[in-house]
Amino acid sequence: MFKFEILHQSTQSSARVGRITTPHGVIDTPNYVPVGTNGILKAVDHTMLNQHDCQLMFCNTYHLALHPGADVIAEAGGIHKFSGRKGPIITDSGGFQVFSLAYGSVASELKSQGTKQTDNAVIKIDESGVRFRSYRDGREIHLTPESSIQLQKKIGADIIIPFDELPPFHCKAVQLKKAFARTHRWQQRSLTEHQKAVNNQAIYGVVHGGLDKQLRQKSCQLLTDMRFDGYAIGGSLGKQRSDLFDVLDYCKPSLPPESAKHLLGIADMPSISEGVKYGIDTFDSCYPTRAARHSVVFVGDEKIKLSSGKYKRDFQPIDPNCQCWTCKNSTRAFVHHLFKAHEPSALTLASIHNVQAMMDKMKRIRKQIMNNEI
Ligand SMILES: [Zn+2]
DSSP, X not given: OOEEEEEEEOSSSSOEEEEEEETTEEEEESEEEEBOTTSSOTTOOHHHHHHTTOOOEEEOHHHHHHTTOHHHHHHHTSHHHHHOOOSOEEEOOSHHHHHHHHHOOHHHHHHHTTOOOOOTTEEEEETTEEEEEOTTTXXXXXXXXXXXXXXXXXXXXXXXXXXXXXXXXXXXXHHHHHHHXXXXXXXXXXXXXXXXXXXXXXXXXXXXXXXXXXXXXXHHHHHHHHTOSEEEEOSOOOSSHHHHHHHHHHHGGGSOTTSEEEETTOOOHHHHHHHGGGTOOEEEESHHHHHHHTTEEEETTEEEETTSGGGTTOXXXXXXXXXXXXXXXXXXXXXXXXXXXXXXXXXXXXHHHHHHHHHHXXXXXXHHHHTTOO
16 A cells, blocks of 8 residues: 655756655655644644645654554554644654663763763663553563564554664764664664565665764665665764765665655754755654744744744734634734733744744645656
């Protein structure tokens, strides 16, 4: 059922316009994938999402497994029935969150220069997987390649991700190599588990290797040999944008050009504009909705902070060129007022706009690729 087709290959770069077909509908690519951690975007319901051409939503297995639990979702008939979303959904493996517990986020790690020691939430990391304690009720959970896939089977997204190991950003070459070998063993185990009951789900292999060119290319080779349905660029992507572009450059020649490619966790405008040139088809990030909840909204290629006093009497739409519900029906002054009055609707109106702004950006990019301008 899963299928990726390239509809147009740009003559300027490796950018392409394509289409992913899944059991729950199609995804025009390149596209932005908003993050709905718990099965829905924060402050925005599915009716607003469908209206805004959101063709793929990213949910987090770690959060869904801790609450309500994958069994509850399976009992409801899967994540689509449980959440009411009709369109395609992708889930991650839970690995990213678990390793963030162990090592801290890249941002906090950069601040502490890698001195942060393992959090006591993570009990043990070994060849079998990771043992950690639930932050909700303290119960011990053993997340393994097999159990991560079983959780993702119960959740039932259209696209799933194998369980992988994320070494800390500041790790020594020897540690990176060790993690590199293990993450590919874990991905093979994940794939084997998935193949026992495919259930119309596609699985993307995750390319690792940090900023090391040889390791990145070896990872592409290993995953291509395993024959995943698509590929996601993951692992450490460095601390500045040029590191990311280096990684994309290393991976580009080493992955099958006809396969769908996803960039994990990065979807800021400059990264998307450049990323599509390396043949990236989908980008997920919680940034647009998180920024909206902090009153930061996108206007063209700029951002404005609506809670600022200068918008108190600004009676134009957030973006006069935007066709979202917020821009068609309200003004900067009104949304500014809602933020100041701590109305929850402020988060909703700003989030609707930012998701629409991302979708509009992707539509423009697809058109530019069709015209061989990118
Ligand atoms: Zn708008």
